Amino acid sequence: MNRLDERLNKILPTLTSENFRENRGLGNEVPFYAFDYPAESELQVREHIDFLVTQLSKAKPAMKVARVHLFQVLIEMLEARDFYDKAVKLQATKGGEALAKQLKGPLKAEKIADFITAKWPVDEYDAYLIDGVGSAYPIIRTHKLLNVLQPYTGLTPLVLFFPGEYDGQSLRLFGQLSDTPYYRAFRLVD
Secondary structure, rough: HHHHHHHHHHHHHHHOHHHHOOOOOOOOOOOEEEEEEEEEHHHHHHHHHHHHHHHHHHHHHOOEEEEHHHHHHHEEEEEEEEHHHHHHHHHHHHOOHHHHHOOOOOOOOHHHHHHHHOOHHHHOEEEEEEHHHHOOOOOOHHHHHHHHHHHOOOOOOOEEHHHHHOOOOOEEOOOOEOOOOOOEEEEOOO
């Protein structure tokens, strides 16, 4: 068993633990967690998240978990504004940079947080699992979204599945792109 498999196998016991569900040991910090992994393992991690959601419903039937695929959220937001097809054409003709610039307003972090918490209301869920971060880059930066989500989610635990590295202070998407330091997340498992 490789290191990633070992870490993936620790997630379910962590999520079902009383410490996680009751935010114990956080010292009054926001219950945000990061699970970092090599970007090339994206498909394996995505499959494991599917497995987790299924197993969580069996292990803790009363625990309601919101599975939030960030890139799918962006698509849904664009479709709701009848902008998705235009965005695809813009990306094809002018490139990803032009698209990211054009979408800064419609898909800014505050609007994404509004959408997420409207679709998955915080008072109806016991935890959020967010993935699809790599696919959503460069449209949304992870640290911005996490900063904006904090007041929305309150004491509801949030787990960010992050294709890159998290050293406890900063997120490095794909292990290369340095993000603004984000100090408020805990490593989900070592």
